[in-house]
Amino acid sequence: MVQVLVGADSLNSLSWIDQRFPVDTSTSKKPETFSVTEDEAPSVQLTFPSVDSPRVSIVVPVYNQYATTISCLQAVLENTADVDYEVIIADDCSSDSTTRIADRVINARVVRHKKNQGFLGNCNAAVCQARGEFVLLLNNDTNPQQGWLTALLDTFDQHQRVGLVGPKLLFEDGLLQEAGGIIWRDGSGWNYGRGQSADAPEFNYVRDTDYISGACILFRKDVWDRIGGFDEQFRPAYYEDTDLAFEIRKLGLRTIYQPASEVVHFEGVSHGNDLNSGIKKQQRINQGVFRKKWRGELLTGNRDLGTDVFDARERYNSGTTVLFIDHYVPFYDKDAGSRSTFLYVKSMVDMGYRVKFLGANFFPHQPYTETLQQLGVEVLYGERFARNWKLWLDENGKSIDVIYLHRPHITEDFIDEIKSLENCPRLVYFGHDLHYLRTEREAAITDDNKLLKVAADWKKRETRIFDQVDIVLYPSDVEVKAVQEISPGTNVAQLPLYVLNAPDVDAFDFAARKDLLFVGGFTHTPNVDAVLWFAAEVMPQILFADPDIRLHVVGSNVPEAISNLASENIVVHGFVSDGELESLYRSVRVCVVPLRYGAGVKGKVLEAIESAVPLITTPIGAEGIPVPEQVMDIAEGAEEFASKLLGLYTDESRCVRQLAVRPGYVAKYFGAGVVRAAIEQHFACESQV
Template sequence: MKVYKWIDKFNTKNNRKIITKYNLGISSGHKSAYFYLNPKFYLKYLLRLLLVLLSAITFHKKSYQTFYKLVSEKYSPFYLAKGFNFVQNKFFDILSTLFGYRYFISEAILPLLPEDKILIKQISFIANNNPLVSIVIPVFNNLAYTYNCLLALSNNVPPSLSYEVIIVDDCSSDATETFFRSNSRGINYIRNDINSGFLISSNIGADKALGKYVCFLNNDTQVSINWLQNLLLPFTDEHVGLVGSKLIYANGFLQEAGGFVFSDANAANYGNNHDPEHPLYNFIREVDYCSGASILIKNTDLQKLNYFDRRYIPAYYEDTDLCLSVKHVLNKKVIYQPLSELIHFEGISSGRDIEKHPVKRFQAINKDKFAQKWRNHLVNYPQLNDISSALAINQKNKTILIIDDTIPEADKDSGSVRLVHIIEILISLNYHVIFVPNDGLKKNGYFEKLTNIGVEVLYRFPNRNSMINLLLNKLDLIDVAWICKPQNNKEFEFLFSYNSKMKWIYDTIDLHFVREEREAALLNDAKIKQSASETKEQELAFAKAADITIAITTDEKEILQHYGIKKTVVIPNIHIAQENKHFVPFEERSGLIFIGGYAHKPNIDAVIYLSNEIMPLVWLKNPTIKLTLLGSNPSKEVMDLASEKIEVTGYVEDVSGYFNNSRVFVAPLRFGAGMKGKIGQSLSFALPIVTSEIGAEGIGLVQGRDYLLAATADEFASHILRLYEDKTLWNDISNASKELIKSYHPDRIKPVINSILS
């Protein structure tokens, strides 16, 4: 219901203001436990209560679920359960929820159990003598937090990842030792002889680590799914030395998205108390340091640096020092990884008695030690609190903006495959890539794939206007704007009035007007013909205005040049031959396949033509042959083609099994434009093809050597049967496919892209 969206919108906005104001007040010195009663909150509290009332009146399911969870769960995730104070804890949780302080907490957050409940539970890991990662967790009392930390690890890090857990107990006086001696399995439990502090405990654990990588993890954290997998991914770059996580406070606000060091040795956590979902904090980038609450480093590098520097005992600045050592001693990068998320209950971790060793005093002392050690390097760092300068210093590469309809879905359409390869090439050429999806959507799975290869994605947050404003704020840093398709160039042409120095690259993807003209001719449709004429005028106007226009085939380049577009370059589809050590031979294969996204009209037309006119002719000669129609978003008319002999699969994440076991690929395309990704995909699997002239265009196929060409239903049926039954011909075409596809490897395209950018 629209009213629910309205309630959620205002709840989000108002509750964010409440928590932000509270956090700012606390950080500026309002340490009183009653600061939340300050009159400056009253109007916002009133609005919050009105929204709660409105939720109740309209039976908003989300609101009822939130309060039910609060009432039904005995123990709080925020207050330790001691004795019979659970009623008091429950009261505070309900009040905090009513007044907006619990609105952004994660649904996965775990309750803090009392010690007697923890001591009847078990926690188990698989002991590993040759782990990939050693997770070192120093602890000092606070068993409830440690138990939740381990439970989150167990729930979110699969044993298949190969890791060990090392607990270093710094002489806890609670039930920590009892629990680990009796209730845990597969954990390397170490108890210090004397209370030594966080830094020494961390070093003791690291010294016992068997893994290739060492992960330091605070016991006051709860990791999320894929936390460790995402920490490992940046290490595919050999120049990466240390990777840190996104830290989120228990209230759902951001603690840190990497950190920066300034010339006066002050350190700042970037994004502190902001929204962790904001695009600014959700791309991989180089930083000065990451909090030691969750960092990953190679064991060999850690040993070279001799672990955490003991001059910072008991703690504070030791993680900043380690990161700067990675940067300036090992000459490697420190990387912030936003996809590695965890909740951090700051201030609970292992350490000496806080009364004996006040936090502020040690922060000040260790800051001075840090400044003395790094004074020769700090002169090159930005001035105090100049975050923009710090970001600019760490963003050394040229920046390219790419705009397309949506975040590419490389497992669903060929245009996305090409675009992802182009992005990877740009990153290999040391460009920082900013990607803007015109639809503004942060698509789960596909957003993460772009992020993990180093792309900064600007998505709609909280709305489209904010996305555009964020883009405009970054525009001065952008050197090149690479905009795909005419509709996106139309919508974003205004950017060049803000930054006329940007190079404008217009990527046609294919010439849309050519596709529309062919469709109009096939269907004899005057309306489509008129649309083609309008599209043509628009496309040619953008091609003339742009600094460079990209065609996908030589044929389309010649069409553009015919209309006076001289600055034209061909960047075709990009394919990598599929490595197949156990290539399935001809006689072990069966059936025909077609693949295509059915949001694209030429593909719908092709499969209807194939199923209704071509296959009946094939079945007259060989009724055993089955046809599989692969591809995402099948329309009703495509689904209606399904029968005993025709399978319509819908979206399939991994189609390699179909390509590796089918005997012939059939693509009877009757209109379209540009290079067809489906043809390149079939070539990459060395699967012989029967297609039309339109299907074969632009890729350099030679009839009879690389494929079989057909123009009519009779010809298609004849060539399908011939290729299906002639093993020698099948093998010849399959082998030719392996050679042809090499021309479209990223290494062949990279010099072309480099030349147009330079």
């Protein structure tokens, strides 16, 4: 169940937080590691898959430390699946049991040099032997965790212009070692998040970063070849990984931190920790080499030591940052409002905006939170943000350009605090629908005078919000006109509810389809009323004409009144997966949206348009849709609804005519270009890509 802090409850917000977050559970879980002693290591035998055409070449540079290497390889073998990979052990003239590693590690390729090359030279020589499209450099003092490689590879598929990807690096106790690296103007570096909880929200979303520590980095082999590998001037080691990230960025490609991939790094095993002795001393020397090579880039693209960490961690120097505030992370597969919010988040990310998301219940609902994080959205959740969101906004408000507020009952809990900021960002409000108008219509249908008082209260609350924001957005022209009437000075505009894909109208096979479909979440009372009314007033007329027709009812949070409708001709599915819903859309002949009251553009109507299924609805259902008669039938009252529905259901040519205009219609009114233009106009921000 979703609990949201609203209305009068907000007056006792600290009590609410105490109940919701009784214990601080932010400690990190200890990761799985493979402990292999020097005595045990020679008896361990590992067999890797034999792969003719690997997608990834995992290159493990080694110099002695046989037991450490075996531990690493055991973790790779145990925790890598669903990827065709090869392992290349790059032996830099070891003198211990590593000289016999080929006898104990089967199907791994061993590249051995005649003389010691040092870390940098060892890597350069070994990568030349790689057969994979991708190369992964992996220190031998690491233990990758389950699913690590798949998550890294998926980043290349899910994001644009990716050049290099690295994981979340953990200490053995589970605390964070690095969530990407920051390079400062003087060439020094920070392991962002070091020593903090690996589960904290700020370390768990995909983002650009200055560099990734070379303990584990994935890149395309052809990109490595274009650059020429690690720059030889950083021999024998240190800053070669940082330099590689900068070289990749010079090609117009991105270096990305991927938190879904986790790797334990036993820091200091390879080279120690003392900066004044051994090879670690080279780290200080190579900082100067790096600073000299990249002086111009550091001056223009990086910050002074320790400043503006909020922006520096993302290598964010220009563009638009938008903070979404809604009731909770969008349940994009359960209700129309959430789907709309999600599509706008995705559209803004695709346009190059930096997006932050605050759900008013501060709970990381899954898989929805991780979906946002994998898009590159920082989601603020947990007790720390529930108690300190205002402090977070005070500290970082100068980096936020727009706050995008949703729904009146959520907005009123945040807006006064937001308005008190020294530099208040642009405030954009999206009400989803006019609550007062929807409630007035419900009162008229149900003849409930108490609802008129509720509607009057909503009108007062919504009008107060209008007076406090820079622009008000609604999805229908009806609502825009209503706002202009009740609040003449308000800056109000229309925003498309959804971004729609072109419907595949050729997939509609009239003869192969049958039955009716209603889709809608049942926490929304107009949907409950619609199905009950249709079942009682319309369905009997349909069954009189054709007793074999069935109505499929789909939606989350089904109340008992709807469940009780289940019969031979009414199938109550409840919540279904996206795949199951798509299957229903492909099998039914007509979608019905028999709404008697409500306000705003209806998501279920747009989904039916996008899904290439003939549609019939009421004037309320069609409200706010541009020229709706082009793409749907509209009927009012039970008799007209039944008559038009039967006419549509039995007339193939009528169905085909309705569908034929939809691709052009969608492109004109709900296409990605239309939504992109609306965002640029109403958010007063230009696209970054």
